[in-house]
Amino acid sequence: MMQLRFATTLSAQQYVRQQAWKDARLDSCPLHPKGGCGFARHGTYPRKSPPDIKIPRWYCRKARQTFSLLPDFLASRLSGTLIEVEDVINKVENSPSQEAAAQNMRIDTEFAGVLRWIRRRLFLVRCALSLLTELLPFLPAGCSISSFRSTLGGKYVLPQLRIQASCYLHMLPPPLGFGPRPVAKKLKKSRFQHQTGTDPPVKRL
Ligand SMILES: [Zn+2]
Incomplete structure (x- = not known):
């Protein structure tokens, strides 16, 4: 499934209350803009969080590919909203350690699981x-939420970046972008190595 941006200023609550997935439009197939590929709306799919949310979906028969339009407030390939993800990162940055931040978070899960959940985010x-600081020169060099907040202003930066970096979303990893997940080991070794095509091919727009 390919994810695309559903540009909206609605909050998660407003989106659910208005059932705004019904208003989403994708007029032509992203792979075949001239048509003739059997491109059509393909219903919706639910996500666990926020409750009752639905994501609109399309299908290209020729490419056997589904497309979903992800509203701007939503995290990609992680549960919940970008604001919820940012709250977790911010809590870690303002805690003496990841372990301290993990206290009182997600009491439904064992401690080691909470730590993994935090570290993934x-x-x-x-x-x-860190990719964005190379793509957009006005951004700060440090890759912390607090340095981005002081540069960009506003309470939350991840929802702003979804919009401001919209032309790079295909290469940014989730939960901000719609690109592939980075591989931890390779990224540590060298980013250049990462770029030379050791990843499996990913369909890009
Ligand atoms: Zn198509």
Whole structure:
């Protein structure tokens, strides 16, 4: 499934209340803009969080590919909203350690699971921020939420970046972008190595 941006200023609550997935439009197939490929609306699919949310979906018969339009407030390939992800990262940045931040978070899960849950978010968001500092020269060099907040202003930066970096979403990792997940080991070795095509091919727009 290929994810695309559903540009909207609605909050998660407004989107659900208005059932705004019904208003989503994708007039032509992203792969075959001239048509003739049997491109059509393909219903919706639910996500666990926020409750009652639905994501609109399309299908290209020729490419056997589904497309979904992800509203701007939503995290890609992680549960919940970008604001919820940012709250987690911000809590870690303002805690003496990841372990301290993990206290009182997600009491439904064992402690080691909470730590993994936190680290996955930290790793992915920091990858996205560090890529963005190279793509957009006005951004700060440090890849922390707090340095981005002081540069961009506003309470939350991840929802702003979804919009401001919209032309790079295909290469940014989730939960901010719609690109592939980075591989931890390779990224540590060298980013250049990462770029030379050791990843499996990913369909890009
Ligand atoms: Zn098509």
